[in-house]
Amino acid sequence: MSGKFKNTVLISMFFSNVLMVAQTAGDIRLLPPMFAKETTLYDALKNRKSERSFADADLSIQQLSNLLWAAAGVNREDSGKRTAPTAHNDQEIDVYAAMQTGLYLYNAKDHILEKVLDEDIRSATGNQEFVKDAALNLIYVADFRRAKGDAESKAFYSATDTGFISQNVYLYCAAEGLATVVRGWVDREKLAEKMQLHPEQQIILTQTVGLPK
Numbered sequence: 435m436s437g438k439f440k441n442t443v444l445i446s447m448f449f450s451n452v453l454m455v456a457q458t459a460g461d462i463r464l465l466p467p468m469f470a471k472e473t474t475l476y477d478a479l480k481n482r483k484s485e486r487s488f489a490d491a492d493l494s495i496q497q498l499s500n501l502l503w504a505a506a507g508v509n510r511e512d513s514g515k516r517t518a519p520t521a522h523n524d525q526e527i528d529v530y531a532a533m534q535t536g537l538y539l540y541n542a543k544d545h546i547l548e549k550v551l552d553e554d555i556r557s558a559t560g561n562q563e564f565v566k567d568a569a570l571n572l573i574y575v576a577d578f579r580r581a582k583g584d585a586e587s588k589a590f591y592s593a594t595d596t597g598f599i600s601q602n603v604y605l606y607c608a609a610e611g612l613a614t615v616v617r618g619w620v621d622r623e624k625l626a627e628k629m630q631l632h633p634e635q636q637i638i639l640t641q642t643v644g645l646p647k
């Protein structure tokens with residue numbers, strides 16, 4: 435990332451705290467997680483639900499930062515362990531973020547969204563109409579090169595491990611008043627091709643997030 439771009443991002447974060455990814459290119463340096471203290475876990479559990487109507491509006495940089503940290507961020511610096519558990523601590527699920535400005539990979543260690551593609555691939559992340567316009571589609575990808583065990587246990591644990599991440603996202607969205615739905619109805623082959631995935635990477639689920647309509 436060039437120094438000029440870094441400054442542009444930092445200044446825009448400082449003054450408006452609004453995500454202006456539509457005007458930027460390159461990696462997105464996320465903010466440290468900051469959660470409103472008045473929302474309880476009870477509130478989040480009570481309000482958790484799937485929604486399929488999304489406003490045509492971006493998330494703020496703070497919301498995007500909180501969301502990714504909640505999904506699978508590092509919550510123990512000493513061990514590098516995450517907000518979601520994984521079998522054998524394999525940490526084999528990568529969280530990709532498809533937005534209007536392109537496709538990004540969440541680097542949890544550095545809490546950065548690394549740009550992978552310039553193309554807007556939101557429409558390829560699912561077979562439902564809303565996916566192409568919602569601010570964000572998360573794509574949960576198991577990287578079997580980082581998973582232990584035979585093919586059957588890799589498939590089983592990558593599905594369970596994805597469930598924890600998805601539920602973290604659900605609870606964050608419920609607490610923050612964002613709309614979300616996890617999705618299995620996706621053409622995985624087509625999406626994997628768009629994402630230029632390695633044969634050992636497998637798309638498990640996708641999840642749309644945005645402001646409610």
Ligand SMILES: Cc1cc2nc3c(=O)[nH]c(=O)nc-3n(C[C@H](O)[C@H](O)[C@H](O)COP(=O)(O)O)c2cc1C
Binds near residue numbers: 482483485615
């Ligand atoms: C593994 C999984 C796959 C799902 N796939 C889809 C999907 O492709 N499209 C969709 O609209 N909802 C999908 N859902 C959401 C469910 O339809 C939803 O969770 C269910 O109707 C219960 O509603 P609730 O989440 O509001 O409690 C999926 C949920 C799960 C757990």
